[in-house]
Amino acid sequence: MNIFISEKNFIHNINLLKLKYNKDIIPVIKANAYGHDIKIISKLLLKYKINICAVARIFEALEILKHINYDKNFKILIFESIESNYLKEIINNSQLLISANSLEDLSLYLKSGISSNQIQLKIDFGFGRNGIFYKNIDVLRNLIIKSNLKFSGIFTHLFSVEYEDGIKIINNFTEIVKELGKDNFQMIHLQNSLGITRYGSIPISTHLRPGMFVFGFYEEGAFENNLQKVFSLKGKIINIRDISSLKYLTYNLKKNLPMTLSKVAIIKIGYGDGFLKINEGSFALINNRQFKIISVMMDTTLIEVDDSVCINDSVQLYYDFSSTRNYLKMNMCEVLSILSNKIPRILI
Numbered sequence: 001m002n003i004f005i006s007e008k009n010f011i012h013n014i015n016l017l018k019l020k021y022n023k024d025i026i027p028v029i030k031a032n033a034y035g036h037d038i039k040i041i042s043k044l045l046l047k048y049k050i051n052i053c054a055v056a057r058i059f060e061a062l063e064i065l066k067h068i069n070y071d072k073n074f075k076i077l078i079f080e081s082i083e084s085n086y087l088k089e090i091i092n093n094s095q096l097l098i099s100a101n102s103l104e105d106l107s108l109y110l111k112s113g114i115s116s117n118q119i120q121l122k123i124d125f126g127f128g129r130n131g132i133f134y135k136n137i138d139v140l141r142n143l144i145i146k147s148n149l150k151f152s153g154i155f156t157h158l159f160s161v162e163y164e165d166g167i168k169i170i171n172n173f174t175e176i177v178k179e180l181g182k183d184n185f186q187m188i189h190l191q192n193s194l195g196i197t198r199y200g201s202i203p204i205s206t207h208l209r210p211g212m213f214v215f216g217f218y219e220e221g222a223f224e225n226n227l228q229k230v231f232s233l234k235g236k237i238i239n240i241r242d243i244s245s246l247k248y249l250t251y252n253l254k255k256n257l258p259m260t261l262s263k264v265a266i267i268k269i270g271y272g273d274g275f276l277k278i279n280e281g282s283f284a285l286i287n288n289r290q291f292k293i294i295s296v297m298m299d300t301t302l303i304e305v306d307d308s309v310c311i312n313d314s315v316q317l318y319y320d321f322s323s324t325r326n327y328l329k330m331n332m333c334e335v336l337s338i339l340s341n342k343i344p345r346i347l348i
């Protein structure tokens with residue numbers, strides 16, 4: 001089985017968001033680009049001169065730098081705070097932008113000799129995750145004036161707050177940015193995919209920061225018309241077996257399996273690849289028809305089929321994200337990001 005990555009659809013999604021909202025896009029490509037492959041996706045960004053992306057951890061950023069050609073205009077924003085033993089990497093690499101999630105972070109970064117041009121301030125409104133607290137704004141303003149600091153950016157996160165609370169955050173954030181001096185920040189951003197759906201184009205922001213939307217999928221509450229799915233998981237049936245005379249199938253007594261047909265098709269994917277056992281009972285698409293997945297083992301999956309299905313026919317899994325989400329009771333961000341690196345990603 002392979003994961004096919006559609007270059008056309010990925011670029012379509014970024015351009016669509018950019019045009020519709022009239023903002024630049026910071027594609028968020030953490031968690032192996034939501035399972036799509038960080039290497040392939042960062043190369044695409046470079047190819048289409050999309051000069052910025054974001055990840056959660058420094059290791060993800062360093063992984064990208066290993067695989068792309070050196071281009072000092074291509075920047076990678078890291079959301080998590082950087083530990084002091086990694087600050088050298090940041091100084092040596094002007095492509096990396098880091099987040100000051102607290103005043104302590106900020107003073108550590110500046111003391112270590114990191115330029116404020118490489119730092120983005122994360123403002124937190126008291127939801128208990130990372131972020132410079134709202135109440136420290138005076139300290140921050142004095143520091144900016146005293147040392148004449150120009151930052152790479154300033155941002156916050158809307159989380160999944162209620163609509164009205166989101167509006168309050170947007171207003172507070174806007175005030176703060178104005179107070180600190182809008183021109184002291186190259187990038188101003190606060191919207192993930194859900195934030196885009198809810199609040200559209202926010203005047204103060206320069207960028208949008210979507211993850212799932214650039215890959216063309218949705219979760220509850222987040223929706224955007226005309227995005228195209230970038231991911232497809234496809235492969236071939238490598239064998240078909242008639243099991244009518246067998247008592248056991250894999251590790252189960254056959255009569256205990258929810259089967260009605262007498263043949264199984266074998267495909268090469270399993271829970272060792274991140275295709276979880278809870279997929280049993282859901283459907284695979286073969287020749288545009290749905291067939292039930294009977295058993296998921298570590299490397300192999302069995303699908304019950306009828307006589308119309310042949311060896312080498314093509315099989316697609318996770319072909320309909322909304323039924324996958326409903327069946328697995330997991331969101332697609334989870335389902336995709338746990339697919340193992342062992343599954344080859346192929347750019348089409």
Ligand SMILES: *Cc1c(COP(=O)(O)O)cnc(C)c1O
Pocket residue numbers: 028030079157191192193194209210211212213
């Ligand atoms: C993951 C993440 C995003 C992207 O979120 P989506 O819901 O996938 O659009 C944006 N901002 C931050 C800080 C994130 O951690």
